[in-house]
Amino acid sequence: MSDRSSEEIVEMAQAHIDERGVLVAEQRRIRDLPWRYAFWGVLGTLLLGLLAWPGTPLDQKMFAVGHGICAQINLVELGGRNLPICARNTGIYGSFLITSLYLLALGRSRAAKLPHWSITAMLGLFVIIMGIDGFNSLFVDLFLPHLYTPQNELRTLTGIGMGTSIAVLLFLILNMALRRDPDTDQPIVANWFEFGGALVLNLLILLALYGNITFMYWPIAIISWVGILGVLFCVNLLIAGVFMGYEAAVTHVVQLARPATLAIVLTVFELSMLAGFRYWLESQGLVAI
Template identity: 35%
Template sequence: MEHQCKQKTPEAGALSPWLTGLLTLLYLALLAALVWWPGATLLERLRWLDSGICAQLLTHSLYPGGERLPLCSRNTGIYLGFFVTLIILYARKRGRAQALPDKSLVIALCAGILFLAVDGINSLLVDLGLSHLYHPNNLLRLASGLLAGFAMSVFVLPVINGLIWRYGNAQRSLPAWTELSWFLPALLLCFCAAASQSGLFLYPLAILSSLGLLSAVGSINLIFFLLLSKRDESFTRYKELIPICGLALLAATGELLILAQIKFSLFQALGIPLS
């Protein structure tokens, strides 16, 4: 049986229309400020937002249309893969899945994460001037990031769903090998778009990867907020999640901005030039 009651008594309250409208206006205002506030460009603002998480090394970055993406190649892959996979999971009606893939798929997904770890360590050895396995390049960084982001999304969604929903759902986030036919072409498209370095893909890649970063940090916040508020396993409808998800994303934005400022201040104090 796919849906099972978890026998948890607290019921999440319905969201009032005025609060829904207020949150919507708030997000629209923040979005408008991000795009149209005088001064820095949208790309510069995204670079600043992402800078606390990403080293943004010039030699490790891609330049569609001659403009540097907000995240380095590996992080672009990770958060782009994470966000695109989430979109496909919801489009495939697996947004409430609470079960992990079967063992063979878990092993394959973990291999993708291992690929990222090996490539990352190898790249670090090169940067330190130490012996290494091979000469790294940005396309390998991008590919390893995309595979790791894909795996992260498939693993994280069931965990979060298990904390959110009042009723159990036996769906697997990735039910079978054949389901990869929905994800791998999308990841390949992302890879080709970034690798082409075409200015046509500059803003889609910059925005989607930054949204992926916000979603990943927001997901961690959401887990903490659910546990701290003791509202885990109490929701039945998506609209009930608007306040707590909104708070998680707002907190994620604030955390990223604080990290960016800390990095800026630290680099200034040490006399390290910013990218």
Template identity: 50%
Template sequence: MKNSPPDHLNDPLTAIPLPGELRTERPWVWLFGAFFGALMIALFFWPTAPLEWKMYAVVHGVCAQQHNIFFDHLQFPICARNAGIYSSFLLTLGYLYAIGRGRAGGVPPLLISLTLVAFVLVMAADGFNSFWLDLGRTNLYTPDNRLRTITGMGMGISIAVMMHLILNNSLRKDVDSNQPILTNWFELVGIIGVNFVALVGIYSNLSLLFWPLAFIAFFGLTGVLYLVSLLLTSLVLGYEGRVTHLAQLARPATIALVPTLLILGTMASFRFWIESLGLL
């Protein structure tokens, strides 16, 4: 009598054997795919307005959308500083996984950690300098969109490292606490290099780069909000320290879409309403 094949050969969702707990999450995997797919279809194909305006409208309540960036006649969905923050956030997360830090849960070495803190402080200083000018007060130097984006990118790197550490240490069962998320300066310089390429693209004014960069910025911004919702939803549902496989998060990942959409929709609607009254 032949032995039955291993479970993972029969399961189309994963290449490893599925524990019983993970099997129960399988319907949620399909539900998440359907829900997320429907949202993407609505974003890309709903025939009410151009895609760039729909992206602009989705984040209208959570982004200042001042000091905008234009590629020829197309406006970036978010402002210069936020373009730096959230593009860098998404690119940095991708970089961390690319260098094998998916399970890392350790804080970077002291000097690198202090550098990440300095990135935050530099962006805060530049932000206040710009804010004082908007208020008609004396400021230290003339603000510039490129500088807004550069300092925003430093902030985005710091947010991505912090978010990755929080998610791993809060939810992963197999987190490697002995593995720093960044181990040396070469890795940090690598992240900065990736962001520099994006910066050049953003200010190149090449129309063919608009959509890739706009998507990175848009999904970076909405991704931060979604990951916060995912973390809180997972903790409420009791997933703390239990996750070893991405599919285990299918249920909280599906549920977290709801508060994310509610926040984006409510805040955007409120801001459009305030603007219609001439109050902004």
């Protein structure tokens, strides 16, 4: 009898905790509702300003926004125009965005488990390979001994591998840190078939770039540009979410409206400061244009 009573007490306590959790979540939802409008308002204003700002072509505006976080050397020309970010970053951040959208399409918005060790090892290898290629390019710039002559095709290819790895890592970190209900039994990438699908999609960037498929200029420019801003935004979202008390508290993405609004503001501030600082360095002749 006492054992049964103890079980009933535990069940009642658990039910009370669950009810309390639902109540807190509802209170937070109501409190955060204005922040949803704020998020879309800020984002819409920024996009409208970018598109409507007179006197400068859109690709040059995109170039200026990323000027502080991308070296913007070794640019790739497509259809007679340079892409707004360099060959390597086009691969990294285009791949990041494509892989992230691919994982969402697979239903991995709550996934919080590393892929099979063999896939995880391959992702780690991608990082190492890009590091080798990056240092090789640096040694060339510094007139030091190097392994081979750098090529933009290789920069983009190794960047694609890196971007895929970043997407998987950020999914894992964000879900583990902010999700109240992360699915720790669901790998972010379940098998080699899914992994191969991500790589095939990402390699389309390489095909379009170096196959000179000119009508793909704007899709690639936008995807890679949004990707590089997206990584910075996600990092700011993680930091803002943790410091604002959203750690292990989120069950729906819309609950992140408040930290997401702050993350947008931080992202814009960081981009502005970094770009402004680099333009100042260039104006002083301290950095080559």
